Amino acid sequence: MTDQIARNEKQLGAILRRARRQADLTQETLGNQIHLRQATISRLEAGAPAVQLSTLMAALSALDLELIVRPRSKSSAAEIEDLF
Amino acid sequence: MTDQIARNEKQLGAILRRARRQADLTQETLGNQIHLRQATISRLEAGAPAVQLSTLMAALSALDLELIVRPRSKSSAAEIEDLF
DNA sequence: TGTCAATATACGCGATAGCGTATATGCGTT
DNA sequence: AACGCATATACGCTATCGCGTATATTGACA
Numbered sequence A, B: 001m002t003d004q005i006a007r008n009e010k011q012l013g014a015i016l017r018r019a020r021r022q023a024d025l026t027q028e029t030l031g032n033q034i035h036l037r038q039a040t041i042s043r044l045e046a047g048a049p050a051v052q053l054s055t056l057m058a059a060l061s062a063l064d065l066e067l068i069v070r071p072r073s074k075s076s077a078a079e080i081e082d083l084f
Numbered sequence C: 001t002g003t004c005a006a007t008a009t010a011c012g013c014g015a016t017a018g019c020g021t022a023t024a025t026g027c028g029t030t
Numbered sequence D: 001a002a003c004g005c006a007t008a009t010a011c012g013c014t015a016t017c018g019c020g021t022a023t024a025t026t027g028a029c030a
Helices: A009-022 A027-034 A038-046 A053-062 A077-081 B009-022 B027-034 B038-046 B053-062 B077-081
Strands: A004-006 A065-071 B004-006 B065-071
Touching: A004 A009, A009 A038, A009 A053, A009 B053, A009 B065, A027 A038, A027 A053, A038 A053, A053 A065, A053 B009, A053 B053, A065 B009, B004 B009, B009 B038, B009 B053, B027 B038, B027 B053, B038 B053, B053 B065
Parallel strands: none
Antiparallel strands: A004 B065, A065 B004, A065 B065
């Protein structure tokens, strides 16, 4: 699995969606685990504006993921995606 | 520089604060760049509850940082810090 | 193509973000 | 100790969260 680079909410949401599906969870079951509604997970994965940071961290935790913060790499796949 | 692992808002805030200082920016100058108030940056770095995800992404972008999402690593330094 | 599970979207609600503005507190340097 | 810059915190405001609940839409498979 290649690096999952996120530079905006949409990319982050897409990563979360992939991870959730890989874990074979529905938005509802994931939401239940972290006491968030299915609708809230939906917004998070859609990269909707103004989702709470705590919502992200809770989802990451439930999916057993963690964040790495690092300087932006140049000409990554994610950067090219940014154009679209 | 070792990996900057964030599993909760506080760790994330601490990482951002370090990065901002390394870039020699004040909360105010950083905030100006991304149209957020100094007080908002303060809350973000403090790991205050219910900060918006967009606030985080804007700050990362201004600091030229990106996020990597990956499976949680075992017995990392960050995990030990979690105990305190 | 019809059915059902999964996801997206809507309503009113209480809580709170980030806003502008302002002030208080903290911290380093002399 | 005193000064100045940086950071934390406060007020009233509007917008929007996530809530419970409910429904519309989508998508996969028989």
